[in-house]
Amino acid sequence: MIASAEYAAAFALVAQQRWRSPGTADEVSTRAPQAALAERIAHFAGEGLLEASDAGMAAAHLAALTILLAYDDQPDPANVETGRIRHIMTEGVRTFMRAYAKPR
Secondary structure (H helix, E strand, O other): OOOOHHHHHHHHHHHHHHHHOHHHHHHHHHHHHHHHHHHHHHHHHHOOOEOOOOHHHHHHHHHHHHHHHHHHHOOOOOOOOHHHHHHHHHHHHHHHHHHHEOOO
């Protein structure tokens, strides 16, 4: 996703909107996807697969370890290094699972 032309265009649009209306940036770029992620994490916690008493915080942690870190690592979204993105995402998920996976 991050390496696609569509992502680069969406990233540029969100950045422009953020510059024009700083108060709307969070709403446009993070709240809806993070709420959906929190919902899934809550589901997995309910199934006994994750230990997450605060699904919203767990979603924020997962986003910070993956997507946000990948964003920060790419100064030019039009010229991304796909291998680097894959590495960041994979290691972020591994770290999340070490923190939140329910011990067996």
